[in-house]
Amino acid sequence: MYYPAVIDVRHYFRTTEFIVNVSVSVYVFFTGTAPLFVGGFSDVYGNRRHLYLIALSLFVVPSVVCALVKNVWVLIAMRSLQACGSSSTQCLGAGVISDIYVPTERGRAYGIMYLGFYIGDLGGPIIGGYLTESLGFKWIFWLLASLGCILFLIIFFFLPETFRRNNISSSLQLSYTLKQAFQKVNPLIPLKLLRFPNVALKIIYMSSIWAFMYVQNVIIPTFSDTYKLSSFTIGLTFLAPGIGYLIGSVLGGRYSDYVLAKYESEHDGQSYPEVRLKSIWIGSILIPISYCAFGWLLQFKINLIFPIISMFIGGFGSLFVFNSTITYLVDSYPEFSASVIALSDFIPCTLATAYIIMTVPIRNAIGIGWLFTILTSINLLSISCIILVYFKGKNWREKQNTNRNS
Numbered sequence: 001m002y003y004p005a006v007i008d009v010r011h012y013f014r015t016t017e018f019i020v021n022v023s024v025s026v027y028v029f030f031t032g033t034a035p036l037f038v039g040g041f042s043d044v045y046g047n048r049r050h051l052y053l054i055a056l057s058l059f060v061v062p063s064v065v066c067a068l069v070k071n072v073w074v075l076i077a078m079r080s081l082q083a084c085g086s087s088s089t090q091c092l093g094a095g096v097i098s099d100i101y102v103p104t105e106r107g108r109a110y111g112i113m114y115l116g117f118y119i120g121d122l123g124g125p126i127i128g129g130y131l132t133e134s135l136g137f138k139w140i141f142w143l144l145a146s147l148g149c150i151l152f153l154i155i156f157f158f159l160p161e162t163f164r165r166n167n168i169s170s171s172l173q174l175s176y177t178l179k180q181a182f183q184k185v186n187p188l189i190p191l192k193l194l195r196f197p198n199v200a201l202k203i204i205y206m207s208s209i210w211a212f213m214y215v216q217n218v219i220i221p222t223f224s225d226t227y228k229l230s231s232f233t234i235g236l237t238f239l240a241p242g243i244g245y246l247i248g249s250v251l252g253g254r255y256s257d258y259v260l261a262k263y264e265s266e267h268d269g270q271s272y273p274e275v276r277l278k279s280i281w282i283g284s285i286l287i288p289i290s291y292c293a294f295g296w297l298l299q300f301k302i303n304l305i306f307p308i309i310s311m312f313i314g315g316f317g318s319l320f321v322f323n324s325t326i327t328y329l330v331d332s333y334p335e336f337s338a339s340v341i342a343l344s345d346f347i348p349c350t351l352a353t354a355y356i357i358m359t360v361p362i363r364n365a366i367g368i369g370w371l372f373t374i375l376t377s378i379n380l381l382s383i384s385c386i387i388l389v390y391f392k393g394k395n396w397r398e399k400q401n402t403n404r405n406s
Contacts, residue, residue, distance in 0.1 A: 001128030001144065002027075004235040005137035006221045012137070013072035017360055021218060023076045025356040028214060030083035032349025035091040035342030036190050042095050042163070042339075049161045052092055053152060059085030060148035067141035085148075090117065091341040098330055098337035099162040104264070107256035107276070107327045114249045114323060122242030129235020190339040190346070196400055198332065198393040199340065201385035202325055203347045208379040209318050210348035211355045212291040215375065216241070216311065218359050219298070219368065227304050240308040244315025248283065252320035255279050256327055273331040274393045277386060279324045284383055286317030288376045295372025332397060 002024070010020045038051055062081035069075050097109045131139040193199045220237055223229045229237070259279040264271045290313035297307045329340045355375075362371050 001124040001131070001140045003217055003221055003238065004125050004129035004231045005132040005140060007224055008132050008137045008231060009072075009075075013075070015072050018357075019072060021356055021360060023072070023079050024218060025353045026076055027079045027083040028349050028356060029353040030080045031087040032346040032352075034084035034087050035345050036188075038088040038091055038342065042092055047161070048092050048095055048099070048163050049155065049159050052089060052155045052159065055085045055088035055092070056148050056152040056155065057085070058088075060145050060152065063141045063145035063148060067138045067145065082144075087345065090345065091339075094326070094330060094341035095337050096162045098334055103273075103331050103334075104257060104261055106330060107253045107260070107323060110253055110323055110327050110330075112250075112253070114253075114319065114326075115246060119242075119246060121245050122239060125235040125238030125242070126232075127235070129230075129232040132231040132235075134232075190336075190343040193333065193336060193340055193343050196333075196396065198389045198396050199329065199343070201389050202329060203344055205382045205385045206322070206325055206344060207348040207351045208375070208382040209287060209321065210352045211375050212287065212314065212372075212379065213241075213318060214352040215355050215359050215371070216291070216294065216314070218356050219363075220311075223304070226298065226301060237304075237308060237311070240311035241315030244312040244317075245319045248316040248319030249323055252279070252283065252323035253327075255320075256324040272394050273328050273397075274390055276324050276328045276331070277390045277393075280321045280386065283317035283320035284386065286313055287321065288379050290314035290317060291379075292372050292376040295375075296369040299367050299369030332393075 006020045006024070009023070010017060013019075038055065042048055042051055059082055062078040062085070065078045066075055066082065069078065093113050094110070097106060097113060101109045127143070128137075128140050131137070131143065194203075221234055223234050223237060224231070256276050256279045260271055260275050263275045290310045294307055294310040294314065297310060326341065326344060329344060330337045333340050359371070362374075
């Protein structure tokens with residue numbers, strides 16, 4: 001919702017494009033940082049439901065403050081807290097799916113879960129653009145606060161705890177958690193997963209895709225200058241990647257499960273997580289082509305329909321790949337499901353923060369076309385990481401299991 005409003009935010013606070021991009025980048029940074037705490041907490045102590053409620057509370061209160069604030073730096077601080085609350089729900093959702101689904105069903109389940117996130121990407125900019133143009137950008141935050149309250153009530157009344165330990169009751173577990181959480185939970189636990197090469201290499205590849213997505217999100221509001229679009233119309237252009245995300249998430253999940261099930265049927269029910277990686281090559285080809293085309297189409301100010309088509313294709317390819325990648329990581333480390341999701345958010349979001357801050361200076365120095373050409377080169381190089389994991393991942397995991405058992 002926020003992206004179509006950035007021009008209005010800049011004018012309201014009488015600040016620069018760079019400072020407004022900081023309000024975007026800090027949100028992205030804390031989107032990746034907060035799940036490190038929540039993911040480790042969730043996996044160690046198993047309080048999925050209660051953490052959902054805490055996270056939503058942390059989202060609602062800053063949203064209200066953002067609607068009332070008159071200082072851009074307070075807005076930036078509250079956006080940081082907003083991100084902590086909203087992002088935690090993603091790793092918690094991954095933990096819930098790991099709790100209740102078997103591996104051959106997880107791809108589809110993750111597709112449905114991420115469908116919820118990307119429906120927000122689909123409708124959010126349209127709503128944000130409309131609210132900005134008709135009522136003012138602060139109504140975006142009033143709406144977000146209201147939606148957060150509704151979700152809080154739904155989870156409070158209808159979501160049971162999915163995580164259970166066999167040897168202690170839920171009440172004893174919660175008592176232990178409330179007394180010792182801050183002393184016992186180490187937010188660095190998810191970072192320790194980086195010592196596994198298949199995790200590190202997968203996240204490097206995912207980071208290159210996130211760079212495309214976030215830089216594109218920062219560039220789209222500049223359509224108001226390039227194509228003379230209003231805030232609402234800019235919001236409509238976000239439909240292109242949003243629909244791509246939606247379709248890519250659903251089809252990617254289904255195709256990932258299909259590839260795994262087919263392999264099992266051909267090998268007497270035996271399989272291993274790396275088989276899923278056979279499903280990502282379609283998206284891996286579409287991603288660099290579409291995003292590089294997007295940059296050069298804008299560079300030469302080609303008719304808007306063509307950048308919109310490239311945004312759709314890029315969004316489709318990105319989520320087609322993400323679904324299989326996330327499911328692969330969870331299948332490989334089911335005991336650390338929330339932690340591995342948190343890590344897969346933290347590293348890409350941290351790098352995306354830097355990309356967002358550097359987008360305007362680099363664009364001004366070399367142009368949008370060359371900016372996306374650089375990002376495309378990074379993405380193409382990172383494909384080698386996926387190839388390594390596909391061929392070496394199984395051996396790496398077997399060695400890891402041997403070392404842990406010994």
